[in-house]
Amino acid sequence: MVGTVDAEVWATELEAVFGRAAGRFGRVDLRWRMRDCIRGLLAPVAGKNSWQLAEWAGHRADVLPEEMTREQMRELAARYNGGPCYQGDGAQAYGRLFDASLDDAGRALR
Incomplete structure (x- = not known):
C-alpha cells in the first residue's frame, strides 16, 4: 500500500515529467489533457480506453x-x-x- 509520503513524492515527480514534456505541445489545453490521460493510466480506472480515461479526467463529450x-x-x-x-x-x-x-x-x- 502506498503511503501519503510516497504519493506526494510520486505527484512531485509526475509534475516534473509533465514540465519536461510541456514543450512538445503547442497549446496549454493539450498539455493538460496529456497530463490528465497519464494520471488516468496510473489511476485505478476500470478500463484504459480513451473514452474511460477522458471520463475519469472530467473531459466528457457533449x-x-x-x-x-x-x-x-x-x-x-x-x-x-x-x-x-x-x-x-x-x-x-x-x-x-x-x-x-x-x-x-x-x-x-x-
Whole structure:
C-alpha cells in the first residue's frame, strides 16, 4: 500500500515529467489533457480506453458515442486524424472515408 509520503513524492515527480514534456505541445489545453490521460493510466480506472480515461479526467463529450449523428462522427474522425489541421483536405477525406465505412460495418454486424 502506498503511503501519503510516497504519493506526494510520486505527484512531485509526475509534475516534473509533465514540465519536461510541456514543450512538445503547442497549446496549454493539450498539455493538460496529456497530463490528465497519464494520471488516468496510473489511476485505478476500470478500463484504459480513451473514452474511460477522458471520463475519469472530467473531459466528457457533449454527446455520447451512441447518440452522435453521422456529421459529428465525420468531424470526430477528421479531428482524430488531422489533429489541429483537421480542416485540411487529408483529414476531411479520412472523415468521409470513415463515414462511408460505417455502412459497411453495419452490414457486417447484421
